[in-house]
Amino acid sequence: MDTTEEFVRTAVAWIAATIVTAQHDGGTATIGLCGGSTPKPVYVLLSTELSIDWKRVTFFLVDERYIPSTHADSNANMIKETLLTHAAANAVVILPDASLPLAECIADYAAKISKLTPDLLILGMGDDGHIASLFPPVGPEAYGPENVIHTTTDTFAVRDRISVTFPVLLRAPKRLFLVTGEKKAALLKVMQKDNEDVSIYPAQYLFDERTTWMVGA
Secondary structure, three states, X not given: OOOHHHHHHHHHHHHHHHHHHHOOOOOOEEEEEOOOOOOHHHHHHHOOOOOOOHHHEEEEEOEEEOOOOOOOOOHHHHHXXXXXXXXXXXXXXXXXXXXXXXXXXXXXXXXXXXXXXXXXXXXXXXXXOOEOOEOOOOOHHHHOOOOEEEEEOOOOOOOEEEEEOHHHHHOOOOEEEEEEOHHHHHHHHHHHHOOOOOOOOHHHHHXXXXXXXXXXX
């Protein structure tokens, strides 16, 4: 897609249609959200979408930085400021409680999302191929049996992270990756050509018919 505006409008239309379809039988649509800079304008426009019954939407985070929820780098803070506004303010949101000690925060969040069956995951990919907060090389704990784990990174801001695991990511019937920038687009092409160990390129673990890649400039 040639422009940011086109990328955002296309992503919002796709997400809204998926949510409306998930709600067709009167049920609740459950959506997992990523953080980062790429989804911000998508969340801002999505928050105004009137085709969705927002009272029947539940959001949860696929990962979080272990910092106060009011911190500028918090994913929770970002979605509250971008997505949980306008019409979308009526949605339910399930977030990690970063005020708890780390182990308690992880156990609490795992319990909160244990019975969720996501209809859609909105995901991003890092320049290194990481997804959620599953950083390469991915350790065995990322494959379960736990739904939520503690991970760390020395490459990005905020070392301690809370992340869902691959079993949660595999549970969703639809996944949308939002990817922008030449470096990430080039990495995606490499992953599509090379059958690397998924511990090196975690996004490859979700290369199946349920995953849609939306690539912008």
